[in-house]
Amino acid sequence: MQGRTQRARIDQVGTLLVVGSGKGGVGKSTVSVNLAVALAKQGAKVGLLDGDAYGPSIPMMLGVRKRRASKGTEAIVPLAEKKDIPAEQKLKPLLRYGVKIMSVGFFIGEEQAVAPMPDVLGMLIRQLLYSVDWGVLDYLIIDLPPGTSEPQATLCREMQLDGAVLVTTLQDIARIDTAKALAMFQGVQVPVLGVVQNMDGFICPHCGERAEIFPRSQESRSVLDELPLLGSVPLDPAAVMNGDKGHPVVISMPVSPVALAFTRMAERVAATVKAQRPDVEAEKPVVGKDGDDTVKEEMGTDERED
Numbered sequence: 172m173q174g175r176t177q178r179a180r181i182d183q184v185g186t187l188l189v190v191g192s193g194k195g196g197v198g199k200s201t202v203s204v205n206l207a208v209a210l211a212k213q214g215a216k217v218g219l220l221d222g223d224a225y226g227p228s229i230p231m232m233l234g235v236r237k238r239r240a241s242k243g244t245e246a247i248v249p250l251a252e253k254k255d256i257p258a259e260q261k262l263k264p265l266l267r268y269g270v271k272i273m274s275v276g277f278f279i280g281e282e283q284a285v286a287p288m289p290d291v292l293g294m295l296i297r298q299l300l301y302s303v304d305w306g307v308l309d310y311l312i313i314d315l316p317p318g319t320s321e322p323q324a325t326l327c328r329e330m331q332l333d334g335a336v337l338v339t340t341l342q343d344i345a346r347i348d349t350a351k352a353l354a355m356f357q358g359v360q361v362p363v364l365g366v367v368q369n370m371d372g373f374i375c376p377h378c379g380e381r382a383e384i385f386p387r388s389q390e391s392r393s394v395l396d397e398l399p400l401l402g403s404v405p406l407d408p409a410a411v412m413n414g415d416k417g418h419p420v421v422i423s424m425p426v427s428p429v430a431l432a433f434t435r436m437a438e439r440v441a442a443t444v445k446a447q448r449p450d451v452e453a454e455k456p457v458v459g460k461d462g463d464d465t466v467k468e469e470m471g472t473d474e475r476e477d
């Protein structure tokens with residue numbers, strides 16, 4: 172296994188984070204989006220890479236959907252062959268809610284199937300990391316697909332990941348898979364910042380009261396229980412509706428319990444990174460003269476044609 176110091180960094184990116192879980196459907200993409208937007212609201216420069224080539228969710232959750240299927244060469248994702256390509260040849264990310272975003276979903280229609288072999292998924296994400304003109308970022312967050320094989324293995328081996336945020340729900344079935352993801356990150360010396368317990372209780376839309384919805388695991392899983400709890404996020408149907416419309420809850424319902432939980436989670440992530448990497452503040456990259464103006468904010472855009 173490659174030593175941590177030999178793993179690659181992305182130029183001008185302060186902290187590279189991944190959001191993952193062994194389990195599907197537990198809220199990784201929701202956490203990634205709201206973490207990114209909440210950090211941006213707190214004044215950080217943030218990028219978000221959708222690492223799910225099979226089922227990219229970020230375009231829909233941030234309201235930059237591409238419904239029409241791509242044809243022929245349109246569907247080819249232009250990737251850099253080498254690490255060092257000039258900025259003008261790089262892909263421009265979209266800016267949404269203050270976050271620079273990139274997704275394979277920008278190149279394919281949302282109902283279009285793509286079938287990269289699992290073993291090239293990690294390389295695809297790595298090449299996207301290099302091919303995008305991120306500019307200067309405090310945080311670059313990768314929303315991982317579920318699982319503990321690819322692309323996670325390639326990314327962990329080749330990129331210097333500064334932290335992993337684990338997402339789970341409270342049932343045993345999710346916690347077992349999340350414990351596997353924890354073991355995977357620990358096995359390759361990727362620091363796990365903590366765990367987010369998502370869908371932890373249900374907020375009734377009528378009376379606003381909280382109820383338990385999923386049976387709480389009866390088994391202790393001490394490896395997870397010993398991790399710092401970054402957030403406990405209730406299940407709120409309004410969060411799904413807003414997410415489906417492209418408005419993350421930290422924007423559309425900023426004082427709701429779900430949004431407040433995401434905001435606190437982002438504060439804890441920032442504080443944990445700062446505590447674990449005191450060097451990063453000192454080494455903060457200097458912003459160039461064009462600073463953040465490389466991409467245009469695409470507020471209100473609901474659909475992309477290309």
Ligand SMILES: Nc1ncnc2c1ncn2[C@@H]1O[C@H](COP(=O)(O)OP(=O)(O)OP(=O)(O)O)[C@@H](O)[C@H]1O
Nearest residue numbers: 195196197198199200201317405406407410411414
């Ligand atoms: N706290 C929450 N309250 C209500 N709905 C939620 C919450 N968190 C996530 N959801 C909804 O659950 C569904 C699955 O969430 P999401 O896509 O974020 O999961 P995922 O782990 O990324 O899934 P996948 O493994 O397929 O990538 C989405 O419809 C999302 O809006």
Ligand SMILES: [Mg+2]
Nearest residue numbers: 199200223228
């Ligand atoms: Mg997802």
